[in-house]
Amino acid sequence: MTVKVMTSADVTKKVFNKEELFVLDVRNESDFNDWKIEGKNFDYLNVPYYELLDGVEGILEKLPSDKEILVVCAKEGSSVMVADMLSEAGLTVSYLKGGMKAWSEHLEPVKVGDLKDGGEIYQFVRIGKGCLSYMVVSNGEAALIDATRMIDIYLNFADSIGAKITHVFDTHLHADHISGGRQIAEKTSAIYWLPPKDATDVTFSYQPLEGGNDVTIGNATINIHAIYSPGHTIGSTSFVVDEQFLFSGDILFIDSIGRPDLAGMAEDWVSDLRETLYNRYRELSDELLVLPAHFMIMDELNDDGTVAEKLGTLFAKNHGLNIEDENEFRKLVTGNLPPQPHAYQEIRQTNMGKINPDEEKQREMEIGPNRCAVR
């Protein structure tokens, strides 16, 4: 019948709305098992495209007639080929424009809060990889937190709401994704902030972000109050914004906590992690809305697509915050850690400015889900 095109934005809407979709993923099995498009009511069939070169008759009976079919591959090429073949067999199907490459890079902006004196906070949900970045806007000024390397999205968004980016923060040196922070700061003449303890090896200049620093955005109407919160990295820093929002970086997630081993320092940093989560964070108000730098599973998304939860609720429900015994905590957090993707070392080096891979290489480095947490 026909071949239609679905964009990552289209698919993201379906994910947020918990719609049904049948995903025919034609990548090889190990890539599919590593990482795929996730949706609560999505069904999957994985048949590598090279097994369909002689025709699609063999899979026709496995495809549903009562829901939309999306053919997906790594970059689009193979999914177009398979979609064409299915169309010739009489089906109406879509292929994912740009493939999983585009899915990995898609950022969906969602408003996540209002500031007391009239500004807003937007969360940029990188649905394919789990990264969360933020724009805090007040009186025509904007601050970015943990921006990814798809910088045009932030620049265009700021333009569209008439805001000038004046400060760019990274809560810590990231290992799972390449930061766009420095580049954005260069383009907008904004100040780039990085916690100094994570920046000991960087090759560029930056503004050291330390606990207790207050940065104002937009005519002195908001304070970004930095709290030193080591454990995921030695320099990890959280922010309280407007006395309402806690940007927890990769220290605390909705349903898990940060892993301390990505720089190879697990044993050393476990106590820091515990101190941050069990003491420092306990001193903060239960009413703070926690805005982390990653989500791990689709369940962490609220109905409106945002990832956010009150600190008090996390203390009640998040398993990682409720392990009485320190030794048990240590075991949870240093044993059973998910494998660290080898690209993580290269990504850290890129974020330190030590290596400068081209865009294609950066994409390759980032393929796959994030593995920043331990549950």
Place this chain on the structure above:
Amino acid sequence: MEISKVLDAKGLACPMPIVKTKKAMNELESGQILEIHTTDKGALNDLPAWAKSGGHEVVKQEEENEILKFWIKKA
């Protein structure tokens, strides 16, 4: 190693490298070896997986200057 045919698939994007490989392999006799050159990174996992599902043997594989090379013996 005696190579019966060399397939230059450089510059081709997925799925073409494997489409062409399959075609070239069809023209070989059992036991003969096909050498394939490709620049598509996806081929790194896909070509060996395709070969395995077809019963062919990847005799050798190397990467030189961003060019992936495979030597596959027909089943």
